[in-house]
Amino acid sequence: MNALSVRGLTKTYSNGVQALKGVDLEVERGDFFALLGPNGAGKTTLIGIITSLVNKTAGEARVFGYDIDRELEAAKACIGIVPQELNFNMFETPFTIVVNQAGFYGIPRAVARERAEKYLRQLQLWDRRKSISRGLSGGMKRRLMIARALMHEPRLLILDEPTAGVDIEIRRSMWEFLREINDRGTTIILTTHYLEEAETLCRNIAIINGGRIVERDRMSSLLRRLHVQTFVLNLRDSLAAAPHLEGYVATLVDDHTLEIEVSKEENLNDIFARLSALGIEVLSMRNKVNRLEEIFMRLVEGRGAAGEGARGAAAAAQPGSAGAATLQAGAPR
Amino acid sequence: MSSVALPGAPPVNLNVVRWIGFQTIVIREYGRIIRIWGQTIVPSVVTATLYFVIFGSLIGRRVGVMGGFDYKQYIAPGLIMMSVITNSYGNVVASFFGAKFGKHVEELLVSPLPNWVIVAGYATGGVVRGLLVGVAVTVVSLLFTHLQVQHPLVILAAGLLTSVIFALGGFLNALFARNFDQVNWIPTFILTPLTYFGGVFYSITLLPPWAQQVSYVNPILHMVNAFRFGFLGVSDVNIGIAFSLMAAAAAALFATAVALMNRGTGIRE
Numbered sequence: 001m002n003a004l005s006v007r008g009l010t011k012t013y014s015n016g017v018q019a020l021k022g023v024d025l026e027v028e029r030g031d032f033f034a035l036l037g038p039n040g041a042g043k044t045t046l047i048g049i050i051t052s053l054v055n056k057t058a059g060e061a062r063v064f065g066y067d068i069d070r071e072l073e074a075a076k077a078c079i080g081i082v083p084q085e086l087n088f089n090m091f092e093t094p095f096t097i098v099v100n101q102a103g104f105y106g107i108p109r110a111v112a113r114e115r116a117e118k119y120l121r122q123l124q125l126w127d128r129r130k131s132i133s134r135g136l137s138g139g140m141k142r143r144l145m146i147a148r149a150l151m152h153e154p155r156l157l158i159l160d161e162p163t164a165g166v167d168i169e170i171r172r173s174m175w176e177f178l179r180e181i182n183d184r185g186t187t188i189i190l191t192t193h194y195l196e197e198a199e200t201l202c203r204n205i206a207i208i209n210g211g212r213i214v215e216r217d218r219m220s221s222l223l224r225r226l227h228v229q230t231f232v233l234n235l236r237d238s239l240a241a242a243p244h245l246e247g248y249v250a251t252l253v254d255d256h257t258l259e260i261e262v263s264k265e266e267n268l269n270d271i272f273a274r275l276s277a278l279g280i281e282v283l284s285m286r287n288k289v290n291r292l293e294e295i296f297m298r299l300v301e302g303r304g305a306a307g308e309g310a311r312g313a314a315a316a317a318q319p320g321s322a323g324a325a326t327l328q329a330g331a332p333r
Numbered sequence: 334m335s336s337v338a339l340p341g342a343p344p345v346n347l348n349v350v351r352w353i354g355f356q357t358i359v360i361r362e363y364g365r366i367i368r369i370w371g372q373t374i375v376p377s378v379v380t381a382t383l384y385f386v387i388f389g390s391l392i393g394r395r396v397g398v399m400g401g402f403d404y405k406q407y408i409a410p411g412l413i414m415m416s417v418i419t420n421s422y423g424n425v426v427a428s429f430f431g432a433k434f435g436k437h438v439e440e441l442l443v444s445p446l447p448n449w450v451i452v453a454g455y456a457t458g459g460v461v462r463g464l465l466v467g468v469a470v471t472v473v474s475l476l477f478t479h480l481q482v483q484h485p486l487v488i489l490a491a492g493l494l495t496s497v498i499f500a501l502g503g504f505l506n507a508l509f510a511r512n513f514d515q516v517n518w519i520p521t522f523i524l525t526p527l528t529y530f531g532g533v534f535y536s537i538t539l540l541p542p543w544a545q546q547v548s549y550v551n552p553i554l555h556m557v558n559a560f561r562f563g564f565l566g567v568s569d570v571n572i573g574i575a576f577s578l579m580a581a582a583a584a585a586l587f588a589t590a591v592a593l594m595n596r597g598t599g600i601r602e
Contacts, residue, residue: 081443
């Protein structure tokens with residue numbers, strides 16, 4: 001049984017905006033799943049429908065087999081949600097907020113207090129449990145929403161940009177925490193604008209754009225499709241112009257920085273050999289962008305425009321289609 | 334469906350979830366009332382005291398007898414009921430609209446609680462505040478006048494039903510309100526005039542016949558008089574009709590609030 005199964009989900013808002021245009025999506029039980037897309041792609045609407053914060057126009061959604069139309073209480077009992085926007089009472093204390101949230105899921109108050117201590121400690125909020133929430137830092141507020149979502153120990157945890165505005169140290173500790181939660185069997189759906197986060201944490205991925213799923217694959221398979229990567233080389237000596245490297249596209253960013261596009265079939269030793277032959281010494285090298293970011297941009301910018309463009313992108317996502325072949329071949333930038 | 338099997342966990346009894354959820358909403362509302370007691374309890378006590386001093390002691394002396402009773406004695410049940418009405422309504426409209434405005438209503442909307450439990454929880458919170466303030470104003474009344482108790486069950490039933498009705502009214506106001514102006518609009522332009530013309534300060538027998546007939550349309554007249562009947566044993570309206578109207582209004586408002594919640598009016602797009 002899938003943790004989430006969505007079929008033909010559409011949503012048209014009262015102002016006529018069609019946020020979802022027939023979304024099909026399945027998330028396996030126990031998965032750590034990334035749902036990515038640009039702003040306005042439909043991620044939050046999709047999550048809103050699953051959690052019943054948004055009325056759907058058509059389609060169906062099931063959470064662990066429970067239909068959100070016919071078995072809404074059971075479906076919602078399975079879900080924990082960490083929304084994008086802060087949505088707790090700023091005048092209440094973290095302890096009160098999480099204990100009350102447990103109560104809304106039918107957790108007896110004594111049990112709720114124990115869990116409150118457990119999760120507030122794990123998320124390093126225990127010392128601030130009696131503070132008015134309004135006074136918490138941005139990172140603390142985000143962690144409070146995670147603690148709140150865990151109070152009823154959900155089977156499906158949906159995190160809508162949980163680390164937005166959180167510093168890197170706390171973000172990494174949150175990653176570790178989420179991995180532990182997932183290892184214990186909780187299915188996690190993550191939306192994020194930090195693609196490194198998705199690449200690090202998630203096993204499967206869907207990319208939504210213009211209200212449609214334009215890509216759905218295993219993270220590793222998707223990353224393997226990336227045909228061309230751009231490497232940035234820091235040079236010891238300055239160059240006046242980019243060197244001519246037969247078969248490669250080399251661009252001089254500044255007199256000490258060279259960018260070279262390398263396709264999957266080519267190897268780096270060859271490039272270094274050629275640079276050495278030209279007397280160019282490389283001090284260091286890095287990928288220009290995160291690999292997932294590269295794919296994401298190609299999908300979203302290249303073909304992912306709303307309307308007909310999105311349909312083409314959806315077709316491209318079908319394995320074996322002509323579009324998919326184009327995607328795998330990649331397009332040099 | 335009374336219980337559900339969650340993956341990897343023992344079955345969950347939904348009736349237990351609903352009951353604990355209901356209790357939690359009421360506890361949270363009670364906590365809010367107590368936390369901001371200066372805004373929730375004190376103002377009505379001060380207002381009632383001023384009414385007793387000005388209308389009761391100063392002007393009331395010249396009014397003399399109303400409905401066969403000393404004027405302060407006559408207005409006391411009305412003033413208690415007025416505080417019950419405004420506080421039951423005010424609590425729910427402020428709390429639920431505040432939850433909408435601050436988005437923490439989503440804590441409830443994503444939970445497995447059905448909408449009727451959410452409505453019942455908020456309404457009970459309004460009733461708790463209405464009755465708390467009602468008791469406080471009763472204590473104030475006792476400082477100014479002697480209160481008879483002719484029919485205690487009538488007092489309890491009228492107070493409770495009135496409180497439920499206005500708590501649900503406040504819930505509906507909060508559902509439709511899109512800003513704070515709309516939260517204040519109904520209390521200012523509808524609730525207050527109806528209360529003042531609802532026989533709090535006078536018997537409608539003082540009015541000309543046409544005005545008496547118009548007054549019967551005012552639901553607050555029936556509530557105040559039923560409540561007054563419990564204390565003094567006198568009423569301008571038929572008590573049976575008054576209770577029938579109140580029960581019907583409470584049921585209709587509850588059904589409407591739940592139906593609107595199910596549709597997502599004011600809370601979901």
